[in-house]
Amino acid sequence: MLISVSLAAVLGCRAAFTTWLGQEIGRYREYTAAPSCPGGLPEHAVEDCVRTVEFKVADVHARAGKKGGHTATVTGSPFWDGTVDFGDWDPLLTSLHKGDRVTGTVWRGSVMTLAEGDARQSSSDEPRDEPQMVAAAGTFGALIAVLTFVFGTVLLTGLGGRRLEPYVRWQPYGMRLLTTTIAACFVVGLICVWTGVPWWLTPQLIGLVVAGGAVLVYGRDRRKPAAAGR
Template sequence: MGVLLILLSLIPAALCYVAFAAWLPADRELYRDYRAAEPCPTGATLQVGSDCLSTWPFTVVKTVVKNGGRNPTYEATLKDEGSWRGVVSFGDPGPLLDRLEPGDRVTATLWRRGIVVLSKDGVRQNSSDAPRDELQMNAALGTLAALLAAQAFTFGAVRLLRPRDYEPFTWNPYGRRQLFTGIGVSFGVGLPAVWIGIPWWTVPAVAVPVVVCTAALMHQSLRPRAADGV
């Protein structure tokens, strides 16, 4: 079991590396490129200047606004004057999507051949394809992966070093409490960081010490019970 836990710890460790070394930098560069993009030259076609911002008129075919449930859906089906027809997804219904009706004429902003903004009568809404400056959530997921890797490695190492006396390094209650603490703290720090707009690196800087201190306190509270054989 100790060897298995150590081997399993390599999976979240790899995910942590990907999150901080590849995913986060890629999203940061994508957002920077989007913010730096300029309008396409007058007369540019949809196939030219994909790194610039172009605007095109479309007609709304239908909209889907499904709130609640496990899979909320916010979509607008659009068509152009030719044969193109496509679906644009959104993260929420407002401020534009829930106002649209079939037959409405809208203006779509395209970047790198994806619709990033839909607008009508001065009301604009970003689509799900629009790059966002939400690196705090990348950091939250990477931090959670690091915490899971550390937990699995620690539990596995203790079982190898103390095969007959590894309490309280078991799933119930210590491991389970650590897992839920890591999830709660990672997202409890990451989500407010997105809303407030503080730098992404504050997420691991705050979350890791909090989880480590909490784990140490839980360990101290469980040691007497383990010593009594509870």
């Protein structure tokens, strides 16, 4: 079982670094470099330029403190009417009401932003300069692959004998290391996004945090026998 998980994690890690990361970086660069669509030309459903469109709000779903389900349904355009998803309810959605007029930016057939007056909010479809989180996801796959492979191999083959066996039990050590890895990848990834750390440093920082966590996981139990023998 653990060996199978390890193989799946390797594939996930490979996909994150060889495909997903490049796509995210490339899409963000293309979006930021896209020119404004020239006026006076016919509109098309999918365009590589950025077009400004006037919409009318048909429906809004947004509540302060509610996770998920933050949407605005807009109408009035020839191609882009529909429901726009957002990751949060602020700063625009909670102030919108049915019948309001908003200004949207459209790129490649999707609404990137909605704005009303000075309030502007990015949709979930707008490309973001956050490759650190993709790198964190790929690093998570790599670390899980190593963790499950080592535990699975030792348990399957009996390497290390009785001396090593207590330290390769999935309960509690494997679960503790898994929890440490999940927390490190998520927290360090977010910190790297907020601080603008280059994405290629993210795996190294996560590795250092996980290594420190592993020392604490095993060091705590190794000290117990010594303390009990005093």
